Amino acid sequence: MEWDELTVFEKSLLLGTLLGDGTITRSKAKVTPKNGLQYREHFSVKQMEYREWKLRSAPRIFKGIKIRKTGTSAELYSEKDDLFTWLRAQCYDGRKKHIPIRLLEDCIHPVFLLALYLDDGSLSLTKSTRSKLNQMIITPHIYLYLQAFYPEELEVLSSFIARTFHHHFVLSRRSDGHFYTLRIQKTEEAIRFLNEFAPYAYAIPSMRKKLDWDYRLQLEREQHPDMTVISSKAKNDYTANEIEFIIQAKQNGMTDAAIAQQIGRTYWSVVYKWQDIKKNYLKEDRGVYVY
Template identity: 80%
Template sequence: MNTKIGVVEVKWEELTFFEKSLLLGTLLGDGTIARTKSKSIPKKGLQYREHFSVKQMEYRKWKLKVAPRIFSGIRIRKTETSAELYSEKDELFTWLWEQCYVDRKKHIPIHLLEDCTHPVFLLALYLDDGSLSLTKSSRSKLNQIILTPHIYLYLQAFYPEELEQLSTFIARTFHHQFVLSKRSDGHFYTLRIQKTEEAIRFLNDFEPYAYAIPSMRKKLDWEYRLDLEKTKHPGLSVIVSKAKNDYTDKEIQFIIQAKQNGMTDAKIAETLNRTYWSVVYKWQDIKKNILKEDSLLYTF
């Protein structure tokens, strides 16, 4: 199969925020910019390529569909087990090569991150190079299986200093807190969301994309994944681990009143002896689940 769509030559600054976000997110993930061994660059420019298993065809077709100015087509290899998403040769990818590669090794172009503020940037990183990992423990006397979800971005090909800067950008832009986690390969670190409530909030934010890419539902839809786990353990009660130091009703009411009075998250955290990010996430949870009927009255 060779799906071909015409591609408009375009410069980085002419791309939309969505296009920039998807392109850089997937380039930091599974994508590469192909170069020949020759030092000279083809007159038509360089080319984007992304190899993948045909089992993930739906996801790549989605990329092709939503970004036809970037991606040109998909070709299946002779083995029919793998395929390639590709672009036409273009000066855009020559320019991106210069931004993302040093001595032919891919790096995170920190200076381009501020152009990638659409959530599809984080979605592409996650679907390309991330996973939803479940830690399971049992309480045999209570017939319970306890699940603790973790979100990983397997970006160990990058240096930890780069991952720190990427983590800061993600927290500031998308309000999801990743921390460095040790690995035994690459540059020995990847990114991870380790708190249960934060992992579930991450999945809830991106769950709508499960409808556009049904094959990724297991990775995006927490309720669906939870139901799958329950079917694996018939006769047992499958529950999700609770976060330690849950907020009391008194603390929740204080946060609501403090936000109405204009108090900053940092000041609330100091008053409650909580971390800044804990307060940020709890306020989002309060707005969604406690104040949902009055959402128009509490917009901050």
């Protein structure tokens, strides 16, 4: 099998999970085996459902799952194939894994970002209280723990994600690896990220806490029944007049950059707000756009 024979979905899932938890075996022989190298992914059996989803989603890539003798861990694996021999050359320098920049443009299905997040990402919560109002405010933070890669590679990956999937990650300092990982900086963007991938929680219920923001917020409310638990709001929320201006400007063909300059917002803020407007404001009775 060759890379160009794979579908966009298969390429996106394979590369996303290879940059995450996946590895490609390294032959000890001086000559690569005739039938090629093999993909392997070790994981805790607690995450079995997620790996079974991968296996079902890409049966041409993944062959099966083996549970180890201890019963606490398992391995998702592929057949040996020349595809993985080729991919190892693209993604590895000796034992060191790198981001294959030139392959990113082939991975434009959102499952690429989903695999990165479910493999190596986390939903972290900040909690603050207002005692006088008996409120607890929950703020979500999205991280991709990719500190094994060099910051220069993460910059390129961040730009690709922003350009392709319209989610803006920035470099964040760490004390391990190459000292940087990726995170979504703004609350509004973190919630939008979760809302976009929430439908996958139906296919992978064990990942619902990590994918479904409304569900996660409800769990927090159940854990604090004596308090009013609310989601934090983004600073500098858009006014109704700004939203109406963006809709009218889009109708008139104005660019995001021009809109941003006109209303005094950043370019990326307008890009993300337009995604939100299309999803939550443009109802059928408005008759503004048809998608």
